[in-house]
Amino acid sequence: MSLTTPNAVLVLEDGSRYEGRAYGAEGTTFGEIVFATGMSGYQETLTDPSYAGQIVLMTAPHIGNTGMNDADMESRRIWVAGYVVRDASRVVSNFRAERSLDNDLEHEGIVGIQGIDTRAVTRHIRSKGAMRAGIFSGAAAERDTQQQLEEVLSADQMAGKNLSAQVSTDKEYIVPAVGEKVGSVAILDLGVKTSTVTYIAERGFDAHVLPQSITAEEILAMKPSALFFSNGPGDPSASDKHVELLRAVLKEGIPFFGICFGNQLLGRALGFSTYKLPFGHRGINQPVLDKATGRVEITSQNHGFAVDAPIDGVLESPAGFGRVEVSHYSLNDQVVEGLRCLDLNAFSVQYHPEAASGPHDSNYLFDRFRDMVLASATTTGASN
Numbered sequence: 001m002s003l004t005t006p007n008a009v010l011v012l013e014d015g016s017r018y019e020g021r022a023y024g025a026e027g028t029t030f031g032e033i034v035f036a037t038g039m040s041g042y043q044e045t046l047t048d049p050s051y052a053g054q055i056v057l058m059t060a061p062h063i064g065n066t067g068m069n070d071a072d073m074e075s076r077r078i079w080v081a082g083y084v085v086r087d088a089s090r091v092v093s094n095f096r097a098e099r100s101l102d103n104d105l106e107h108e109g110i111v112g113i114q115g116i117d118t119r120a121v122t123r124h125i126r127s128k129g130a131m132r133a134g135i136f137s138g139a140a141a142e143r144d145t146q147q148q149l150e151e152v153l154s155a156d157q158m159a160g161k162n163l164s165a166q167v168s169t170d171k172e173y174i175v176p177a178v179g180e181k182v183g184s185v186a187i188l189d190l191g192v193k194t195s196t197v198t199y200i201a202e203r204g205f206d207a208h209v210l211p212q213s214i215t216a217e218e219i220l221a222m223k224p225s226a227l228f229f230s231n232g233p234g235d236p237s238a239s240d241k242h243v244e245l246l247r248a249v250l251k252e253g254i255p256f257f258g259i260c261f262g263n264q265l266l267g268r269a270l271g272f273s274t275y276k277l278p279f280g281h282r283g284i285n286q287p288v289l290d291k292a293t294g295r296v297e298i299t300s301q302n303h304g305f306a307v308d309a310p311i312d313g314v315l316e317s318p319a320g321f322g323r324v325e326v327s328h329y330s331l332n333d334q335v336v337e338g339l340r341c342l343d344l345n346a347f348s349v350q351y352h353p354e355a356a357s358g359p360h361d362s363n364y365l366f367d368r369f370r371d372m373v374l375a376s377a378t379t380t381g382a383s384n
């Protein structure tokens, strides 16, 4: 392949086209195109199950330099539907590298495109909003342009999509508590990242990771010290079953913590609705205000939906779970970034305190979770 001949094209649903070169597997792929602004951490982004169904475009211009390794996998595979980069590194240069990124993309059948002016596409998405897109590489790049556009237009929309079953574990498993065991946490795997499970185990909990198909009765029968809802792909408004499960468990007084998709589902369980953001927040330098302390946290984020609730004052849960407040919000656009229940042991954040990758400003939330669970066990006499 010549480095100058275009043999791949990125087509957006509004008809815009960007020519480039094949990257990873050759073929065709479709998904919602979103941009991620992290300057580092492409491996963690690629293996975060929250990106299932999305074509991810990296604004960092040079991708692949540090290769891939087993230690930085956030799940068992790469989940993005497609990958768009400007300058794919032709050389892997890092002492931790075990493989190259382009080989992993090819091996996992991920169709990508390189040589794209990612700044131009980002500006376009930022003004027009996230939309469906397709990558056509190799022979597919030669297809009639109108036909390519029609294929993009017949792809699924992200709004209304439930993807939990695609990414969740089939079988439950336990990551044992590190150090002295203080309890066990039932983790609903809606697309959980490895680092999150590790952080929970490191707080002294047996991390009991459960398939998304589990019922509230089965969870209650385990008598966990707490329930945790993970991050995950898809539209939270299409997850009624998990909202009902959460309501049933909250009613039993089990403490709860949720991250990202888990925050959206807590919002829904409390009776708020969720909505789609124009182009979402994806990056590792997103400023968030913790209202309780007045501190600003620089956070790792990856979300395209958000909870619809006023950021000021004490709110009443429309679903009858007592008083709630927005605990954190985005300093870029005032989007809700955290919820705290005042009459229940439950809270959640829209961003990623496990980072992976990103700054560790928000790691304290795992300590806050541990403290909440231990304090509630003292008052209710619960064990396990």
Ligand SMILES: NC(=O)CC[C@H](N)C(=O)O
Binding pocket: 050, 230, 231, 232, 233, 234, 235, 236, 259, 260, 261, 262, 302, 303, 304, 305, 306
């Ligand atoms: N990282 C996540 O959990 C993402 C949640 C949801 N799929 C969103 O895009 O908003």
